[in-house]
Amino acid sequence: MMTEKPALTEAELLTYAAGALPPEEAAAMKARLVDDPAASATLAEWQLQDAAIRDLYGPVAEEPVPDRLTAIIRRAKAGDAAEQARPKQGRFALIAATCAALAFGAGTGWFARDLATPSAGAQTLASNAIRAYETFVVEVAHPVEVSASEAEHLNTWMSKRLGHEIRPPDFAAAGFSLMGGRIVPSAEGAAALYMYEDPQGQRITLYIAPEGASPETAFQFAQQGETQSFYWMDRDLSYAVTGTVPREMLRQIALAAYDQLI
Amino acid sequence: MRVLDEIESAIPALRRYARALMRDRDRADDLVQDCLERAVANRHLWRGDGPVQAWLFRILINRYRDLHRRDPAPGHLVAIEDLAVEPVQFGDPESGLALREVRDAMARLPVDQREALLIVALEGKTLEEAAGLLEIPKGTLMSRLARARATLRVLTGRGPGADVLPGPGRERK
Structure with a gap:
């Protein structure tokens, strides 16, 4: 050359x-x-x-597209047509009810507290939360047991199993909407796992276990591979927000959860 | 309604890309089904900032990466230096490549290289579009493409002899 x-x-x-x-x-x-x-x-x-x-x-x-795929579009079109036929009022009433349900918990804020060394219990919490995330986030057919569309059933069921009144917080401000929830095991019995998803298909979970701490803990952070988790405990319950989204985004979501759950 | 029509018209391309990524027909269609369900459920959040097809591809790729984190396939992290060239497979340079060999070689590519090569070579995306869909910088895309093509060349028994191009990290005498 x-x-x-x-x-x-x-x-x-x-x-x-x-x-x-x-x-x-x-x-x-x-x-x-x-x-x-x-x-x-x-x-x-x-x-x-x-x-x-x-x-x-x-x-x-x-190739001809398999029916199970075209059926998704067909159902959605039928749903849209039904939606348009229905009087508008129904939808507004539903939105108002959701807002009311979320209003309790507003007005409280996050107070920075001393960062403490995570206790053994807290570390178990984080590792359970991460394991639950990794088990169900990949689930294609059944990511949740009860979908967000059955909100009332979801809330009653979760509250009953945990022995505490719980409601999934709203992460719409961060672009994540609730897919639904399921019951998973924890160190202290049944825990709730809520799954959220953004329009790009990224998923995060909120894990709530019936294990409180006194004094209540500050935010703590755990990471395992690419999966990260912010977790904290109050008097009655433990919480963990888990995902593979950027850490700052996850922290904002955890703060939103804290504000809404307290 | 229009978004749903656009989602529907993207299904053949999504199936093609998913099949090439996963090989297995049913698992590939599971991935597409998951992607479509996500897209349909979120269609009211779709702001129309860009083509619907690109949005769907991003969902598909995110879901594929979730699956893969869980279950990394064999062939992950195969370094090109570790690949033995099998001389029996040296073909006539004028002829096309044996499809079975290419298929097997694709399966052995690391996931990030496979995603990149397929989005360009199969889906015909431009480098800018491909970088956007994979959410990586263009430079990263280029290096993945170069590595994918070099690995594929070795795996199909048509590995480089003296005719290696100069390039970052690839200099030879």
């Missing part, structure tokens, strides 16, 4: 291969490729790779 032009770099070649160059630069690139057999060979190999990948998987898009 005795040429005065510098050999093409991978980055240049990738950009060219992706068809991302304006026409005049692409033409210049083509000219350089003539003098660079190594780059030409690599490019030809990549084009073979692309062709093989398209041959392998391209036909999937031509």
Whole structure:
């Protein structure tokens, strides 16, 4: 390769291969490729790779779509049509009821407290919460046992199992909406696991276990692999907000939970 | 209604990408089903800032990564230096690649490289679009693509001889 032009770099070649160059630069690139057999060979190999990948998987898009997938759209369209047919008032009443339910707990604030060394109980709490998150966040078919659409049933059931009146907080300000909840085991009996999701499909959980602490604890933080958790305990219950979202986002959500749950 | 129509029209591409990521037909359709359910449930939150298809791909990719964190497939963390070239598989450079070999090689790529190569080579996304969908900087995307292509080349028995391109970290004599 005795040429005065510098050999093409991978980055240049990738950009060219992706068809991302304006026409005049692409033409210049083509000219350089003539003098660079190594780059030409690599490019030809990549084009073979692309062709093989398209041959392998391209036909999937031509297959008839399975009914279980089209059914999701069909049900949603039917739901929308029913929604439009229903008098508007019904929806507003529902929203008002939700606001009222969330209003208790407003007006209280988070007071920074001394950071304490986590007790053994608190560490168990964090590790249980992280394990519960990791078990159910990957669940495709049944991420929750009772969905958020059955809010009343969810609240009654969870409150009964934990022996305390509990309501899932609202994280809409952070872009997360409640999917629903399930009962999971904890060191002290049944615990509640609420799952939330943002429009991008990122999930977080709020774990509430029937284990209190005196004195109440400040926020504590635990991490296991990519999964992070903010947790704290009040007189009757322990809480953990867990997820793989950025830590600051998770902290804001935990603060929102604290404000609403106290 | 329009969002639902757009979601519906994206299903074939989502299935194609999911199938290529996961290989197994049923598991791939499970992933698409999960993605569609999430999208449909959140459709009222969709603000219309960009194509619906890109939003769906982001959901799919996030769900795929969740699954993978739980159950990393074999082939994860295969360094290119550790891959043996099998000389029997050297093919005629003029001919196409054996599809079965490419399929097996794709399965052995680390997940981040597979995601990147498929979104560009199969879905035809531009580098900017692909970086956006995978939520990584463009430079990271480029290095994943380069590594994926080099690994694929070795795994299909067409590994580089003297004709290796100069590039970051890849210099040879």
